[in-house]
Amino acid sequence: MRLIDSPDLPDAVVTPSGSLSRHQLLEQASRVAGRIKGAPIVAVDAVPDLSTIVAVTGALLAGVPIVPIPPDAGDLERAHILRDSGAALLAGSDISEISPGRPRLDAALVLYTSGTTGAPKGVVISSEAVEAGLDALAEAWQWTAEDTLVHGLPLYHVHGLVLGVLGPLRLGCRLIHTGRPTPQAYAANPGTMYFGVPTVWSRIAADPAAARALAPARLLVSGSAPLPAPVFDDLAALTGQAPVERYGMTETLITVSARADGERRAGQVGQPLPGITTRLVDESGAPLPSDGTTIGHLQVRGPTLLDGYLRPGGVRPPDLTDGWFPTGDVATVGPDGWHRIVGRASTDLIKTGGYRVGAGEVEDALLLHPAVREAAVIGVPHPDLGERITAFVVAGPVAPAELIDFVAGRLAVHKRPRVVHLVDELPRNAMGKVQKSFLTED
Ligand code: MLC
Numbered sequence: 503m504r505l506i507d508s509p510d511l512p513d514a515v516v517t518p519s520g521s522l523s524r525h526q527l528l529e530q531a532s533r534v535a536g537r538i539k540g541a542p543i544v545a546v547d548a549v550p551d552l553s554t555i556v557a558v559t560g561a562l563l564a565g566v567p568i569v570p571i572p573p574d575a576g577d578l579e580r581a582h583i584l585r586d587s588g589a590a591l592l593a594g595s596d597i598s599e600i601s602p603g604r605p606r607l608d609a610a611l612v613l614y615t616s617g618t619t620g621a622p623k624g625v626v627i628s629s630e631a632v633e634a635g636l637d638a639l640a641e642a643w644q645w646t647a648e649d650t651l652v653h654g655l656p657l658y659h660v661h662g663l664v665l666g667v668l669g670p671l672r673l674g675c676r677l678i679h680t681g682r683p684t685p686q687a688y689a690a691n692p693g694t695m696y697f698g699v700p701t702v703w704s705r706i707a708a709d710p711a712a713a714r715a716l717a718p719a720r721l722l723v724s725g726s727a728p729l730p731a732p733v734f735d736d737l738a739a740l741t742g743q744a745p746v747e748r749y750g751m752t753e754t755l756i757t758v759s760a761r762a763d764g765e766r767r768a769g770q771v772g773q774p775l776p777g778i779t780t781r782l783v784d785e786s787g788a789p790l791p792s793d794g795t796t797i798g799h800l801q802v803r804g805p806t807l808l809d810g811y812l813r814p815g816g817v818r819p820p821d822l823t824d825g826w827f828p829t830g831d832v833a834t835v836g837p838d839g840w841h842r843i844v845g846r847a848s849t850d851l852i853k854t855g856g857y858r859v860g861a862g863e864v865e866d867a868l869l870l871h872p873a874v875r876e877a878a879v880i881g882v883p884h885p886d887l888g889e890r891i892t893a894f895v896v897a898g899p900v901a902p903a904e905l906i907d908f909v910a911g912r913l914a915v916h917k918r919p920r921v922v923h924l925v926d927e928l929p930r931n932a933m934g935k936v937q938k939s940f941l942t943e944d
């Protein structure tokens with residue numbers, strides 16, 4: 503990815519542990535680039551800190567694809583990502599041996615994300631896709647080098663890493679990373695743009711003093727999960743401006759957004775970004791009307807789509823029909839092009855705190871516990887997290903808290919069930935398949 507060639511900027515990157523001017527960042531990143539040049543792929547321990555930003559910038563300079571690893575990934579998830587990607591691990595100033603055998607990828611990033619079943623998959627994203635995605639957002643949000651972006655999101659997903667770090671690198675704007683996305687940290691750091699997932703915005707809206715401190719900003723941006731209308735309204739009232747919502751996913755980057763110079767509507771995520779087209783289709787793939795009421799499967803097409811999924815021998819391209827990517831989301835589209843995301847087609851992908859978590863991955867982790875015989879995991883609507891991971895488990899004598907800690911120790915901590923119900927049996931149909939619609943908390 504081409505980085506903007508701009509004059510030095512003191513405090514170009516600010517984090518709780520220190521800051522760097524643009525020249526200092528490039529100097530440190532060049533040292534990293536020198537060490538990893540020629541590596542097929544490099545994994546970065548994505549601690550929310552300067553070291554990750556330096557490592558990512560270095561890999562971009564060296565043209566080496568990056569696999570960010572959640573810093574709290576448990577042993578199972580971490581081992582899977584390292585083995586599956588074949589990456590050498592870059593941690594602080596150390597680099598482990600570069601593993602041979604992995605063919606060189608023509609990509610900027612490999613982001614691991616959950617599917618409905620099995621372990622997370624490596625999504626291969628090209629530099630061209632990242633550039634197209636960021637340039638489209640820059641146009642829609644009037645995002646320039648004059649901006650100061652503030653956020654505290656994790657540095658291993660599209661939101662915090664691609665938009666939140668590569669965005670400032672490409673556009674040459676200041677970045678303040680607050681370490682954690684707390685209302686207090688956002689309020690304490692003046693900026694022109696703030697990024698958050700709905701859980702972050704709902705916590706800010708619940709802290710009126712923090713929300714009011716964001717009033718001077720130019721843009722409050724929400725994405726990664728549905729923003730509840732009451733949070734939208736509260737933010738508008740407290741800050742004097744309605745948030746800008748945008749929609750996307752790991753495989754497509756951001757494809758739909760409200761504009762800085764346009765309308766903002768509660769419960770809607772905006773219009774397709776420049777270069778992106780979208781359509782609704784029915785179960786058989788036949789196009790449906792954009793009349794604002796017909797609900798269909800949302801497909802997207804454009805330059806921001808993934809190259810494919812990482813496989814041992816190379817990259818498996820996604821299953822596209824005439825270039826259309828099936829998002830797995832159901833939506834309505836109005837005659838004016840405004841999109842409303844209704845939900846996901848599969849209940850087995852859970853959105854919790856803006857994180858995407860596959861029910862199957864959590865069930866597999868629970869089944870590794872010696873006391874567990876059967877497990878079914880669902881997302882239950884929750885005011886703070888959007889959905890709360892909830893497990894129904896048939897097990898021998900074991901405390902729910904032990905099972906929660908068991909998962910937290912093996913997968914990234916946010917994938918742990920927040921609630922475990924011990925049950926005598928799971929509801930199954932005649933074929934023996936678990937009927938998740940019968941799982942309720944009462
Ligand atoms: C709690 N903790 C435990 C634990 N229980 N640790 C070990 N074992 C247990 N049983 C610890 C955690 O490690 C953490 O420590 C602390 O408790 C709080 O963790 P939490 O309860 O999980 O945090 P929570 O407050 O619920 O987090 C809310 C949140 C978070 C909003 C901050 O969900 C978040 O950062 N979300 C962002 C997700 C995101 O960026 N998604 C983008 C996907 S890209 P400690 O020390 O760390 O506090 C995408 C595309 C697009 O979707 O459109 O953008």
Ligand code: AMP
Nearest residue numbers: 725726727728748749750751752843858
């Ligand atoms: P991820 O793969 O983690 O990038 O998650 C992508 C998913 O997050 C999408 O398929 C949507 O279900 C959801 N999502 C992202 N942004 C929004 C939004 N603004 N409103 C509703 N859902 C969203």
